[in-house]
Amino acid sequence: MKRRTKKKIKYGIGFLIFILTIYLSGLYLIQDYFIFYPDRDYQSPSDIGWTQYREHPLTMKDGTRIMTWYAQGDPQKPAVLYFHGNASQNAVFAPYLKAYLDKGYTVLIPEYRGFGNTPGKTTEENMFSDAIEAYDFLKSEGYSPIIVHGFSFGCAVALGLTQNRMPDGLVLEAPFASLKQMVAETKLPLATFVLKAPFESDAYIQKVTSPLLILHGTQDKTIPFHHSQKLFSLAKSPDKTFLMIADGTHFLYKKGSPDLIADWIARRFN
DSSP states (O other): OHHHHHHHHHHHHHHHHHHHHHHHHHHHHHHHHHHOOOOOSOOOHHHHTOTTSEEOOEEOTTSOEEOEEEEOOOTTSOEEEEEOOSSOOHHHHGGGGHHHHHTTOEEEEEOOTTSTTOOSOOOHHHHHHHHHHHHHHHHHTTOOSEEEEEETHHHHHHHHHTTTOOOSEEEEESOOSOHHHHHHHTTOTTGGGGOSOOOOHHHHGGGOOSOEEEEEETTOSSSOTHHHHHHHHHOOOSSEEEEEETTOOSOGGGGTHHHHHHHHHHHHHO
């Protein structure tokens, strides 16, 4: 009986290990489909009636041509490098930046690989490297100061950029502390152990030295408010501001965030 019981336990453990291996392997292989939601139905500036922008493809060092939307403003005023959120494309967010255009700021919105009509695979490495090249493009055009503005997932890209280029100002609108923490909060068992792209914003923000503005809505159901609280507490920038948007949801433009941000930039850099 003891031998039979041990054999059953052995087979039981082996079966559990088999099931766990299949489960973790499946999570590893399909995780990109649950993390990135590219909008591939491309719309141009003329398609949406925003001709203040023009299409300006940039060729990355590896030869990939990414689409950017470029609105050239007053060269004596700040330029804004904007990284949009997930499940969208440039056409969705360009109109929200009207406050920048009204102030004469230059705006550059680079697309992510796999989004819109930009080819390639969406990865953490590609997002960060393309962000650097977009920033360097603005520098080569002679713009100064350059403000980097990220929204939602774009905040992770903005913070990834700061590990290689320190902008003159950084705006984080509805950021998450890290993708690992977001995944952990979904309570999907063991998912954090196979996460390929941790997007460690909570580590990156500790190296930011430029003026920092964080905005977050208290009723955000997409990225909980406490993520911004954590990032703000970790930030070591000598000039940091946290705007808590009462009753704000994930899309803070409904609460006037573009004007709030434009005014913050004007007070520091005009």
